Amino acid sequence: MSIEPAADEVELRVNGDPRRIRVDPRVTLLDALRDEFGLTGPKKGCDLGQCGSCTVLLDGRRITSCLTFAVMHDGREVTTIEGLGGDPEGELHPVQRAFVDHDAFQCGFCTPGQIMAAVALLDEGHAGDDDEIREWMSGNLCRCAAYPNIVTAIAAAAGR
Amino acid sequence: MRPFTYTRPDEPAHAWAELGPDAMYIAGGTNLVDLMKCGVAGPARLVDIGGLPLGGIGSDGDTLRIGALVRNSDLAAHPVVSERLPVLAQALLAGASPQLRNLATLGGNLMQRTRCGYFRDPSMPCNKRLPESGCAALDGDHRGHAVLGTSERCIATHPSDLAVALLALGARVRIDGPGGPRVEPIDAFHLPPGDTPERETTLAHGELITGVEVPLTALGARSHYLKVRERASFAFAMCSVAVALDVREGTVRDARIVLGGVATTPWRAGAAETALIGAPPGTAAFARAGEAATEGARPLRDNGYKVELIRRVVARALTTLTTVEGDRG
Structure with a gap:
């Protein structure tokens, strides 16, 4: 006797493209992005919402994609680091450019999550000073401890 | 993770109709998805309440009404909250x-489970997770555990910051379910562990938090939240306090002091409030309040530091609140 795994249909707009998939309801949004759509920019660090490396934008707002199931987001818009600059062959997004210019990473594993969080932070208007940037980036850990340059890069992207 | 079926009803009556015995509600999911991954929660059916009409924030002048599905980030940014309820x-x-606050909801915050490491590890005994299995924290790593409201069966802290502020503000929880709607003061909503630590709130199976009402008072407008953590941000409280004061003609007329991170429920420190009322605000009165806030504390081998932390956090929060008041002239 075989048991048919449960699968639910969900439609997501991923980096501007409408995509329809059938997934087991246990699949997190993070796993759907990585395994169903091949978008490996969002990283699976802790998988418990504690490190921020899976950060993506959901309807324009930053979330930890590991702590939510894909089936819960039918009809919604997801932006990953791959969708940030628009044309993959074109210019980097200004926050990506700032991270490169200010050497805001070492190993790079946390970087897509850091950049997505920073893009949201700038949109929210939380780059007033370095302390504010640090507080509003507190959901993103960097085990290489590139924090000083991350703050500098975000401040530069904010025009300071 | 145990397989489950998923459903997303669009009205409350359908939600509780679909909530069978082995089913759970999910909203933001920041706590429940985590617990499902740890193997602590394993519902056979998830009823997603995200499609129910339980959003929105409204004010009628003397009460703020907040829908259960309002995100923590949206509530914090609401002008009535930032202007009239600073502690909240x-x-x-x-x-x-910020990422979690964009997912987490008001109702889910009140329902969140403890961060006790033994509760979160299904290989360990835990009376809260598995009644009558024992408490590994009593003789184990309990540096982060509660000193107030504990029982011989459970010493796990309640992790919420939001609930501590809501208790200081005298909030009411709106609930609906198969038995009809009801409203409960938040000080009765969370239950101390006693002999049944698995029972954490007064919600019956199938019942749903639909919203919270917060009275808009002069006391709530002069309030402050102080949280002490092991790192500067993004950590649960070692000790926190919500304070609110009504000071007139050099005398404290009314006070609310509620502790977080040190008790099994959001903890109203009534003795500390009594110590303040009628006294002139100042260093001496604040130190007395800090001392009174520790009344009933039962520290264990490795969490005695929390008793001293309570004294200092209460005194510092009251000092900050009255200093800010003074600066406003």
Whole structure:
């Protein structure tokens, strides 16, 4: 006797493209992005919402994609680091450019999550000073401890 | 993770109709998805309440009405909250990270489970997770555990910042379910562990938090939240306090002091309030309040530091609140 795994249909707009998939309801949004759509920019660090490396934008707002199931987001818009600059062959997004210019990473594993969080932070208007940037980036850990340059890069992207 | 079926009803009556015995509600999911991954929660059916009409924030002048599905980030940014309920805005922004606050909901925050490491590890005994299995924290790593409201069966802290502020503000929880709607003061909503630590709130199976009402008072407008953590941000409280004061003609007329991170429920320190009322605000009265806030504390081998932390956090929060008041002239 075989048991048919449960699968639910969900439609997501991923980096501007409408995509329809059938997934087991246990699949997190993070796993759907990585395994169903091949978008490996969002990283699976802790998988418990504690490190921020899976950060993506959901309807324009930053979330930890590991702590939510894909089936819960039918009809919604997801932006990953791959969708940030628009044309993959074109210019980097200004926050990506700032991270490169200010050497805001070492190993790079946390970087897509850091950049997505920073893009949201700038949109929210939380780059007033370095302390504010640090507080509003507190959901993103960097085990290489590139924090000083991350703050500098975000401040530069904010025009300071 | 145990397989489950998923459903997303669009009205409350359908939600509780679909909530069978082995089913759970899910909203933001920041706590429940985590617990499902740890193997602590394993519902056979998830009823997603995200499609129910339980959003929105409204004010009628003397009460703020908040829908259960309002995100923590939206509530913190609401002008009535930031202008008239500082303790609520500060507690919300002291909780979790911006990413989590964009997912987490008001109702889910009140229902969140403890961060006790033994509760979160199905290989360990835990009376809260598995009644009558024992408490590994009593003789184990309990540096982060509660000193107030504990029982011989459970010493796990309640992790919420938001609930601590709501208790200081005298909030009421709106509930609906198969038995009809009801409203409960938040000080009765969370239950101390006693002999049944698995029972954490008065919600019956199938019942749903639909919203919270917060009275808009002069006391709530002069309030402050202080949270002490092991790192500067994005950590649960070692000790936190919500304070609110009504000071007139050099005398404290009314006070609310509620502790977080040190008790099994959001903890109203009534003795500390009594110590303040009628006294002139100042260093001496604040130290007495800090001392009174520790009344009933039962520290264990490795969490005695929390008793001293309570004294200092209460005194510092009251000092900050009255200093800010003074600066305003």
